[in-house]
Amino acid sequence: MRSYAIIGTGALGGYYGAKLQQAGLDVHFLLNTDYEYVNLNGLIVESPTGDFTLPCVKAYNDTAKMPACDVVIVALKTTHNYLLPKILPNVVKDDGVVLVLQNGLGVEEEVADIVGADRVIGGLCFLCSNKVAPGHIRHLDYGEIKLGEYVPDYQVVGISERMRQIKSDFDSTGIPILLAEDLLLARWQKLVWNIPYNGLSVVLDALTDELMADPHARVLVEQLMQEVVAGAAACGRIISDSFIQKMLDYTVKTKPYRTSMKIDYEERRSLEVETMFGNPLRAAQKVGVNLPKTAMLYQQLKFLDARNSQKK
Missing domain, CATH: 3.40.50.720 (NAD(P)-binding Rossmann-like Domain)
Incomplete structure (x- = not known):
């Protein structure tokens, strides 16, 4: 055993x-x-x-x-x-x-x-x-x-x-x-969910169901997912459009969820910004691909994380 x-x-x-x-x-x-x-x-x-x-x-x-x-x-x-x-x-x-x-x-x-x-x-x-x-x-x-x-x-x-x-x-x-x-493909696939929902849940102060119910937030979710797919492709891993739809459907069916990053932010714990946002951004930029919306989310989260740590 x-x-x-x-x-x-x-x-x-x-x-x-x-x-x-x-x-x-x-x-x-x-x-x-x-x-x-x-x-x-x-x-x-x-x-x-x-x-x-x-x-x-x-x-x-x-x-x-x-x-x-x-x-x-x-x-x-x-x-x-x-x-x-x-x-x-x-x-x-x-x-x-x-x-x-x-x-x-x-x-x-x-x-x-x-x-x-x-x-x-x-x-x-x-x-x-x-x-x-x-x-x-x-x-x-x-x-x-x-x-x-x-x-x-x-x-x-x-x-x-x-x-x-x-x-x-x-x-x-x-x-x-x-x-x-293929572990690298699996990690990029997970980022298709993690980057939009963890990031936006903090920046927009929203649960997953709220992000899906609002038309503007949902468009932003989908745009971020498309950027993650572009980042994966730049690193040699192809993720289909059907996978994006699967993640959207998966989230709609899930009970209203407070993401782990939102919990960490509200508890004033350090956020996993570098591994979840910084590393994918740098991997894509290394091969000449920019992910502007993801970069903006990364910068916002770095600001919020730093401000949170000063309040401890």
């Missing part, structure tokens, strides 16, 4: 880690502010697929006390990646793998610099989930994860046996897992 370490037990890591433990896997949770509460009380998950409580979990606030695990899931916000050089060497086995479940572009490269490129898998989460109290996760909708092997320069390498093994573990939880042959 593979062991799992969850680095960042929030809305995402807490949900997936709890589902893995519920399915009978050996899971170890690294926590910060919630450590005392979760160590005493465990985790609570509310979900449309069924509420459950784990009264006892293996909780840690120090990686030196954690065992080395087969699969280390990085579920921190990318704004906390500066902590990873101290965390990862302690918790991943010599033959283990780090599964990076983070938003944006280029996040695997940071992890590869720490543990080696041959030990990194990228993951894209399509999950509506919030942490509503210490150790209390409210899963609203979806949950699918798309996995892809990382190699330098994001070459297409296909599907590996260790991806299939991780998929089999998640299959036991009921969480849908897709295996991608």
Whole structure:
């Protein structure tokens, strides 16, 4: 049985880690502010697929006390990646793998610099989930994860046996897992959703349903999506128009959602501006393609993020 370490037990890591433990896997949770509460009380998950409580979990606030695990899931916000050089060497086995479940572009490269490129898998989460109290996760909708092997320069390498093994573990939880042959394409596809909805939810102070209901905001959403597709094409990855329509339909059907970036902004936490906006912009600009609306959104978010940090 593979062991799992969850680095960042929030809305995402807490949900997936709890589902893995519920399915009978050996899971170890690294926590910060919630450590005392979760160590005493465990985790609570509310979900449309069924509420459950784990009264006892293996909780840690120090990686030196954690065992080395087969699969280390990085579920921190990318704004906390500066902590990873101290965390990862302690918790991943010599033959283990780090599964990076983070938003944006280029996040695997940071992890590869720490543990080696041959030990990194990228993951894209399509999950509506919030942490509503210490150790209390409210899963609203979806949950699918798309996995892809990382190699330098994001070459297409296909599907590996260790991806299939991780998929089999998640299959036991009921969480849908897709295996991608091309991690870079998968990351650009996720940005088709993340860039317009996360960015506009902060700048326009709106939930996803409000963005879709207003004709002006919806046009802006679609224009930003088209820019992301152009950025992907500049980097050699083709995304079809039908994928844009799929993301629009997906969002219309989703319950009104406060994006993770909007939550971070309202809680006055640092925003994931660089990995989600800056890195894609720079990747496109490197090959001579400008994304003006995305650049404007990036600049607005940098201003709001800086002003927010001064208010702390």
